Amino acid sequence: MTKTKINELFDKELKIINIGLETFYRDLKNQEHPVIHVDWRPTAGGNKKMESFLSKLQ
Amino acid sequence: MIGEKIQQANKEAVRRLLNAQPTIVGMGIAGKDIPGMTKNTVLHAGPPITWDKMSGPLRGAVIGGLIYEGLASNEEEAIALVESGEITFDSCHHHNAVGPMAGVTTYSMPVWIIQNKTYGNFAYCTLNEGLGKVLRYGAYSEEVIIKLKWMETVLAPVLKATLELSGEIDLKPMIAQVLQMGDEGHNRNTAGTSLLIRELASYLVQTDFSTDDKVDVLKFMHSNDHFFLNITMPSAKCSLDPLEDIRYSTIVYTMARNGTEFGIRVAGLGNRWFTAPAEIVDGLYFPGYSLEDANPDIGDSVITETSGIGGFAMASAIPIVQFVGGTPQDAINYSKTMYEITEAENNTYKIPVLDFRGTATGIDIRKVVETSILPIINTGIAHKEPGIGQIGAGLVRPPMKCFEDALEAFVNRLEKEGNL
Incomplete structure (x- = not known):
């Protein structure tokens, strides 16, 4: 994306989807920006050993 | 494939639970x-x-x-x-x-x-x-x-x-x-x-x-x-006991706490317990008591959640938030989140406010570990000293370690048997 296009984007009303840390969602919400939060976490909280067990059971 | 065998076994586990x-x-x-x-x-x-x-x-x-x-x-x-x-x-x-x-x-x-x-x-x-x-x-x-x-x-x-x-x-x-x-x-x-x-x-x-x-x-x-x-x-207990020893099933058929440890048992792993230190309950305390007085989580009453009621049906019991803390929306959210870690929706126990959706039923250890979402439990809080009694009520979760250890044991068993 060129710089001009980014500038164009910020000239419009922003549609924000927050994924992961809820703090960012809350900050925007407190500033009264429309925002949707997706409650996402990495598989098994990022625990590689557990991820490997889960993949063996597929 | 093992995934298919597990799926069939879990269907059988839930069939037994729902037919009780x-x-x-x-x-x-x-x-x-x-x-x-x-x-x-x-x-x-x-x-x-x-x-x-x-x-x-x-x-x-x-x-x-x-x-x-x-x-x-x-x-x-x-x-x-x-x-x-x-x-x-x-x-x-x-x-x-x-x-x-x-x-x-x-x-x-x-x-x-x-x-x-x-x-x-x-x-x-x-x-x-x-x-x-x-x-x-x-x-x-x-x-x-x-x-x-x-x-x-x-x-x-x-x-x-x-x-x-x-x-x-x-x-x-x-x-x-x-x-x-x-x-x-x-x-x-x-x-x-x-x-x-x-x-x-x-x-x-x-x-x-x-x-x-x-x-x-x-x-x-x-x-x-x-x-x-x-x-x-005991209604939940006798409904869940027929799930013991369903080969390849990853469904939890027991959750229980003795005040020191939380333990779970899994249908495909027979009567073996997977334990970890019990958590302190987060809740509302009666006047004069606080978190410092609380005993770790205790009691077999979590068998209700194991069967798909209790905390899993919290959206049915909105007034309970005045006893355990939180808001009516929290109660609804807790019940909804439990669908992420369960195999089925109950065909008899239904929640009016969720458009009579069946309660989340049949906890799958794979889903708990994968999503990091732990079962939600409504419970009483006991004083840590004997003889004082109940000092509050609140919400608690099992330790993740119980589910991780069970998953590891499940995989190890299948590997030993040459099934992986």
Whole structure:
């Protein structure tokens, strides 16, 4: 994306989807920006050993 | 492929759970009806535990149980008896039984007899003592023992005679009904207790006991909103026990806590426990008490959540947030989140506010580990010292370690068998 296009984007009303840390969602919400939060976490909280067990059971 | 085998096994596990037909069939005596009891046996809640590792409320309840049985006349004698090695401790779950909080069950205690009519298996649970100074919270003063004796000599015989007149009581429609009336079957049992009284009252008055005894029994049930808890618990227990040993199933068929450890058992791993230190309950405390006074999570009552009610049906029991904390929306969110970690939606237990969606049923250890979402549990909070009783109520989760260890054991077993 060129710089001009980014500038164009910020000239419009922003549609924000927050994924992961809820703090960012809350900050925007407190500033009264429309925002949707997706409650996402990495598989098994990022625990590689557990991820490997889960993949063996597929 | 192993994934397909697991899927089939989990379908079978949930089929058994949903097909269960828990029914009150009578009132018995622990020593006579619970398998494997002796006069020196003390059953307790949660996974097996030794005296040296027991928490305050469980120790207190053991002391009270021994005094109640006449095996000791005071605390010192009870402790000396335990330390002599003459007392056999075992998990209620190893004897088809469940017990709230400390869960202490001894030889002479009356028990509800619940049968799963579909599979023929039984479950047992003592009668709920009410609030205040009670054995299940580790109290063992004279008033506690006097009440237990009254329960043995008046309450239980009156209820036994009543049940002989009323006949068996099918619990499934009754529990389905209480979820429509604001209960969730674990920490809110107001509707269930009322329905039970309504079911029994006309037969109770026809028994041959004195008017005073009948009035006392009705008053006792009426004064204790949790009287029905000791029925939802064995109902869940006998519904879940047929899931033990379903090869390849990753569904949890037991969750329980002894006040020191939380334990789970998984259908595909037989009767092996996976334990980790029990958590402290996050909740609302009665005046004068705080988090510092709380014992770690204790009791078999989490069998209700294992079966798909309790915290899993919290959206059915919106008023409970005034007791455990949070908002009505939190209660709805808790119930909704549980669909992420379960295999099915209940075909009988439904939640009105979720458009009568069936409760999340059949916890899958794979989904718990994958999503990091732990089962939500509504529960009472016991004081860490014996004899003080309930100091609050709130929400708690099991330790993730139980589920991770179970998953590891499941994979190791399949690898050993050459199935992976």
